[in-house]
Amino acid sequence: MNTYGLATIVKNEEITAGIWKMELAASEIAHTAEPGQFIMLYPLDKRNLLARPTSLSAISEKSVTIVYRIAGKGTKQFSQLQKNDSIRIMGPLGNGFTLPDQATKSIVVGGGLGIPPLLELSNRNSKSCCFWWADAISLINTLRGMKVDIHKRKPVLANRIGGYSGPGIMPVALRMVYEVCHSVDVPVIGMGGISIYEDDNTFIFASLRTAGD
Ligand SMILES: Cc1cc2nc3c(=O)[nH]c(=O)nc-3n(C[C@H](O)[C@H](O)[C@H](O)COP(=O)(O)OP(=O)(O)OC[C@H]3O[C@@H](n4cnc5c(N)ncnc54)[C@H](O)[C@@H]3O)c2cc1C
Numbered sequence: 001m002n003t004y005g006l007a008t009i010v011k012n013e014e015i016t017a018g019i020w021k022m023e024l025a026a027s028e029i030a031h032t033a034e035p036g037q038f039i040m041l042y043p044l045d046k047r048n049l050l051a052r053p054t055s056l057s058a059i060s061e062k063s064v065t066i067v068y069r070i071a072g073k074g075t076k077q078f079s080q081l082q083k084n085d086s087i088r089i090m091g092p093l094g095n096g097f098t099l100p101d102q103a104t105k106s107i108v109v110g111g112g113l114g115i116p117p118l119l120e121l122s123n124r125n126s127k128s129c130c131f132w133w134a135d136a137i138s139l140i141n142t143l144r145g146m147k148v149d150i151h152k153r154k155p156v157l158a159n160r161i162g163g164y165s166g167p168g169i170m171p172v173a174l175r176m177v178y179e180v181c182h183s184v185d186v187p188v189i190g191m192g193g194i195s196i197y198e199d200d201n202t203f204i205f206a207s208l209r210t211a212g213d
Helices: 027-032 073-079 116-123 167-181 197-207
Strands: 003-016 019-025 038-041 052-059 063-069 086-093 106-110 128-132 137-140 143-146 161-164 188-191
Touching: 003 027, 003 073, 019 073, 027 063, 027 086, 038 063, 052 073, 052 086, 052 116, 063 073, 106 116, 137 167, 167 188, 167 197, 188 197
Parallel strands: 106 128, 137 188
Antiparallel strands: 003 019, 003 086, 019 063, 038 052, 038 086, 052 063, 143 161
Protein backbone atom coordinates (compact mmCIF):
# COMPACT_ATOMS: atom_id res chain seq x y z
CA MET A 1 0.00 0.00 0.00
CA ASN A 2 1.19 3.45 -0.83
CA THR A 3 1.33 5.92 2.08
CA TYR A 4 1.44 9.70 2.17
CA GLY A 5 2.50 11.57 5.30
CA LEU A 6 5.19 13.14 7.42
CA ALA A 7 8.41 11.26 8.09
CA THR A 8 10.98 12.19 10.73
CA ILE A 9 14.65 12.48 9.81
CA VAL A 10 16.74 9.97 11.75
CA LYS A 11 20.03 10.88 10.08
CA ASN A 12 21.05 13.10 7.15
CA GLU A 13 24.73 13.22 6.34
CA GLU A 14 27.02 14.02 3.41
CA ILE A 15 28.83 10.76 2.60
CA THR A 16 30.99 12.21 -0.19
CA ALA A 17 31.09 15.56 -2.01
CA GLY A 18 27.52 16.43 -3.03
CA ILE A 19 26.11 12.99 -2.18
CA TRP A 20 23.92 12.64 0.89
CA LYS A 21 22.44 9.74 2.79
CA MET A 22 19.17 10.23 4.67
CA GLU A 23 17.43 7.81 6.98
CA LEU A 24 13.73 8.48 7.55
CA ALA A 25 11.50 7.00 10.24
CA ALA A 26 8.62 5.74 8.13
CA SER A 27 7.45 2.38 9.46
CA GLU A 28 4.37 2.08 7.23
CA ILE A 29 6.46 2.50 4.09
CA ALA A 30 9.22 0.29 5.49
CA HIS A 31 6.72 -2.55 6.09
CA THR A 32 5.60 -2.76 2.49
CA ALA A 33 8.62 -1.50 0.53
CA GLU A 34 10.60 -3.80 -1.75
CA PRO A 35 14.11 -3.33 -3.16
CA GLY A 36 14.03 -1.22 -6.32
CA GLN A 37 11.06 0.88 -5.23
CA PHE A 38 11.26 4.62 -4.67
CA ILE A 39 9.60 7.33 -2.57
CA MET A 40 8.59 10.89 -3.42
CA LEU A 41 9.95 13.64 -1.16
CA TYR A 42 8.27 17.05 -1.09
CA PRO A 43 10.62 20.07 -0.99
CA LEU A 44 10.14 22.27 2.06
CA ASP A 45 9.75 25.41 -0.01
CA LYS A 46 6.18 25.17 -1.33
CA ARG A 47 7.18 27.11 -4.46
CA ASN A 48 8.86 23.85 -5.54
CA LEU A 49 5.57 22.10 -6.12
CA LEU A 50 6.68 18.76 -7.43
CA ALA A 51 7.85 15.93 -5.20
CA ARG A 52 11.28 14.49 -6.01
CA PRO A 53 11.55 10.73 -6.66
CA THR A 54 14.40 8.93 -4.85
CA SER A 55 15.14 5.21 -4.72
CA LEU A 56 15.26 3.27 -1.47
CA SER A 57 18.75 2.06 -0.71
CA ALA A 58 17.96 0.38 2.61
CA ILE A 59 14.74 -0.80 4.21
CA SER A 60 14.66 -1.71 7.88
CA GLU A 61 11.82 -2.48 10.25
CA LYS A 62 10.92 1.12 11.01
CA SER A 63 12.92 3.25 8.60
CA VAL A 64 13.99 3.67 5.01
CA THR A 65 17.25 5.13 3.73
CA ILE A 66 17.90 7.06 0.54
CA VAL A 67 21.12 8.25 -1.09
CA TYR A 68 20.76 11.39 -3.16
CA ARG A 69 22.88 13.80 -5.17
CA ILE A 70 22.33 17.54 -4.87
CA ALA A 71 21.04 18.24 -8.37
CA GLY A 72 18.95 21.38 -7.91
CA LYS A 73 16.71 23.28 -5.52
CA GLY A 74 14.77 20.35 -4.05
CA THR A 75 17.71 18.13 -3.18
CA LYS A 76 19.58 21.19 -1.82
CA GLN A 77 16.70 21.71 0.62
CA PHE A 78 16.76 18.03 1.60
CA SER A 79 20.44 18.36 2.51
CA GLN A 80 19.58 21.12 5.01
CA LEU A 81 17.27 18.88 7.03
CA GLN A 82 18.46 17.97 10.51
CA LYS A 83 17.76 15.05 12.80
CA ASN A 84 14.14 15.14 14.10
CA ASP A 85 12.98 17.51 11.32
CA SER A 86 9.98 16.34 9.32
CA ILE A 87 9.40 15.98 5.60
CA ARG A 88 6.37 15.01 3.55
CA ILE A 89 6.87 11.80 1.64
CA MET A 90 4.82 9.35 -0.39
CA GLY A 91 5.55 5.74 -1.22
CA PRO A 92 6.60 3.12 -1.80
CA LEU A 93 6.18 3.50 -5.56
CA GLY A 94 7.33 1.56 -8.58
CA ASN A 95 7.43 -2.15 -9.28
CA GLY A 96 10.68 -3.00 -7.52
CA PHE A 97 13.16 -5.62 -8.66
CA THR A 98 12.42 -9.27 -9.24
CA LEU A 99 14.19 -10.95 -6.33
CA PRO A 100 16.57 -13.74 -7.32
CA ASP A 101 16.03 -17.22 -5.92
CA GLN A 102 17.80 -17.52 -2.53
CA ALA A 103 19.78 -20.48 -3.78
CA THR A 104 21.08 -18.57 -6.80
CA LYS A 105 24.46 -16.92 -6.68
CA SER A 106 24.12 -13.48 -8.20
CA ILE A 107 26.38 -10.54 -8.90
CA VAL A 108 24.70 -7.16 -8.90
CA VAL A 109 26.49 -4.52 -10.93
CA GLY A 110 25.71 -0.81 -11.04
CA GLY A 111 27.29 2.58 -11.44
CA GLY A 112 26.91 6.02 -9.85
CA LEU A 113 23.58 6.66 -8.16
CA GLY A 114 22.25 3.46 -9.68
CA ILE A 115 24.16 1.63 -6.96
CA PRO A 116 22.23 2.60 -3.78
CA PRO A 117 19.02 0.73 -4.73
CA LEU A 118 21.10 -2.36 -5.47
CA LEU A 119 22.37 -2.49 -1.88
CA GLU A 120 18.98 -3.52 -0.48
CA LEU A 121 18.59 -6.03 -3.29
CA SER A 122 21.97 -7.48 -2.40
CA ASN A 123 21.03 -7.59 1.31
CA ARG A 124 18.01 -9.74 0.54
CA ASN A 125 20.10 -12.51 -0.94
CA SER A 126 22.90 -13.93 1.20
CA LYS A 127 24.52 -15.41 -1.88
CA SER A 128 24.76 -12.17 -3.79
CA CYS A 129 27.38 -9.47 -3.77
CA CYS A 130 27.21 -5.95 -5.12
CA PHE A 131 29.88 -4.33 -7.30
CA TRP A 132 30.35 -0.91 -8.72
CA TRP A 133 32.91 0.32 -11.17
CA ALA A 134 36.28 1.39 -9.83
CA ASP A 135 39.47 2.35 -11.66
CA ALA A 136 41.59 0.94 -8.84
CA ILE A 137 41.21 -0.48 -5.35
CA SER A 138 43.39 0.30 -2.34
CA LEU A 139 43.39 -1.88 0.74
CA ILE A 140 43.62 -2.15 3.68
CA ASN A 141 45.69 0.60 5.35
CA THR A 142 44.26 -0.01 8.86
CA LEU A 143 41.71 -2.18 10.58
CA ARG A 144 39.15 -0.74 12.93
CA GLY A 145 40.39 -1.27 16.45
CA MET A 146 39.91 -0.18 20.02
CA LYS A 147 42.18 0.29 23.03
CA VAL A 148 41.13 0.63 26.65
CA ASP A 149 43.13 2.25 29.46
CA ILE A 150 42.21 -0.21 32.15
CA HIS A 151 43.59 2.02 34.94
CA LYS A 152 41.41 4.94 33.89
CA ARG A 153 38.67 2.51 32.86
CA LYS A 154 37.97 4.27 29.62
CA PRO A 155 38.78 3.97 25.93
CA VAL A 156 42.09 5.57 24.89
CA LEU A 157 40.72 7.05 21.66
CA ALA A 158 38.29 9.95 21.89
CA ASN A 159 36.13 8.25 19.24
CA ARG A 160 36.49 4.89 21.03
CA ILE A 161 37.18 3.11 17.74
CA GLY A 162 39.94 4.06 15.32
CA GLY A 163 42.39 2.78 12.71
CA TYR A 164 44.84 0.13 13.98
CA SER A 165 48.01 -0.48 11.98
CA GLY A 166 51.44 -2.06 12.49
CA PRO A 167 53.10 -5.37 11.57
CA GLY A 168 50.35 -7.37 13.29
CA ILE A 169 47.80 -6.53 10.60
CA MET A 170 50.05 -7.41 7.66
CA PRO A 171 48.94 -11.07 7.30
CA VAL A 172 45.33 -9.84 7.15
CA ALA A 173 46.25 -7.19 4.55
CA LEU A 174 48.13 -9.77 2.50
CA ARG A 175 45.24 -12.20 2.54
CA MET A 176 42.86 -9.48 1.37
CA VAL A 177 45.20 -8.23 -1.37
CA TYR A 178 45.66 -11.84 -2.53
CA GLU A 179 41.91 -12.52 -2.63
CA VAL A 180 40.99 -9.25 -4.31
CA CYS A 181 43.78 -9.54 -6.92
CA HIS A 182 42.37 -12.93 -7.84
CA SER A 183 38.84 -11.57 -8.17
CA VAL A 184 39.13 -8.28 -10.06
CA ASP A 185 41.04 -6.95 -13.04
CA VAL A 186 41.63 -3.37 -11.86
CA PRO A 187 44.95 -2.32 -10.26
CA VAL A 188 45.15 -3.07 -6.54
CA ILE A 189 47.25 -0.93 -4.19
CA GLY A 190 48.30 -3.06 -1.22
CA MET A 191 49.10 -1.34 2.07
CA GLY A 192 48.80 -1.96 5.77
CA GLY A 193 51.37 -3.12 8.30
CA ILE A 194 54.44 -2.62 6.09
CA SER A 195 57.51 -2.01 8.28
CA ILE A 196 60.50 -3.34 6.33
CA TYR A 197 61.30 -3.37 2.60
CA GLU A 198 60.69 -7.12 2.27
CA ASP A 199 57.07 -6.43 3.17
CA ASP A 200 56.61 -4.46 -0.07
CA ASN A 201 57.86 -7.44 -2.04
CA THR A 202 55.54 -9.74 -0.11
CA PHE A 203 52.58 -7.62 -1.23
CA ILE A 204 53.81 -7.80 -4.82
CA PHE A 205 54.09 -11.58 -4.49
CA ALA A 206 50.55 -11.85 -3.09
CA SER A 207 49.24 -9.80 -6.01
CA LEU A 208 50.67 -12.16 -8.63
CA ARG A 209 47.95 -14.24 -10.20
CA THR A 210 50.27 -17.24 -9.92
CA ALA A 211 51.11 -16.62 -6.24
CA GLY A 212 51.14 -19.85 -4.31
CA ASP A 213 50.18 -22.00 -7.33
C1 LIG B 1 12.40 6.71 -10.18
C2 LIG B 1 13.51 7.68 -9.86
C3 LIG B 1 14.41 7.38 -8.86
C4 LIG B 1 15.45 8.26 -8.56
N1 LIG B 1 16.32 7.93 -7.58
C5 LIG B 1 17.32 8.77 -7.27
C6 LIG B 1 18.24 8.44 -6.23
O1 LIG B 1 18.16 7.37 -5.60
N2 LIG B 1 19.21 9.35 -5.94
C7 LIG B 1 19.31 10.54 -6.63
O2 LIG B 1 20.22 11.32 -6.32
N3 LIG B 1 18.47 10.87 -7.62
C8 LIG B 1 17.47 10.01 -7.95
N4 LIG B 1 16.60 10.38 -8.93
C9 LIG B 1 16.77 11.69 -9.57
C10 LIG B 1 16.15 12.77 -8.66
O3 LIG B 1 14.76 12.58 -8.60
C11 LIG B 1 16.45 14.15 -9.19
O4 LIG B 1 17.84 14.38 -9.16
C12 LIG B 1 15.77 15.21 -8.33
O5 LIG B 1 14.37 15.13 -8.51
C13 LIG B 1 16.26 16.58 -8.69
O6 LIG B 1 15.50 17.50 -7.94
P1 LIG B 1 16.05 18.93 -7.58
O7 LIG B 1 14.93 19.73 -7.07
O8 LIG B 1 17.25 18.84 -6.71
O9 LIG B 1 16.56 19.46 -8.96
P2 LIG B 1 15.77 20.43 -9.95
O10 LIG B 1 15.79 21.81 -9.40
O11 LIG B 1 14.46 19.84 -10.29
O12 LIG B 1 16.78 20.37 -11.16
C14 LIG B 1 17.01 19.13 -11.86
C15 LIG B 1 18.00 19.40 -12.97
O13 LIG B 1 17.46 20.36 -13.88
C16 LIG B 1 18.33 21.48 -13.97
N5 LIG B 1 17.49 22.69 -14.04
C17 LIG B 1 16.63 23.13 -13.10
N6 LIG B 1 16.03 24.26 -13.52
C18 LIG B 1 16.54 24.55 -14.74
C19 LIG B 1 16.32 25.57 -15.68
N7 LIG B 1 15.46 26.57 -15.46
N8 LIG B 1 17.01 25.53 -16.82
C20 LIG B 1 17.88 24.55 -17.09
N9 LIG B 1 18.14 23.54 -16.23
C21 LIG B 1 17.47 23.54 -15.07
C22 LIG B 1 19.16 21.46 -12.70
O14 LIG B 1 20.42 22.08 -12.87
C23 LIG B 1 19.33 19.98 -12.45
O15 LIG B 1 20.40 19.42 -13.20
C24 LIG B 1 15.58 9.49 -9.28
C25 LIG B 1 14.66 9.80 -10.27
C26 LIG B 1 13.64 8.91 -10.57
C27 LIG B 1 12.67 9.25 -11.65
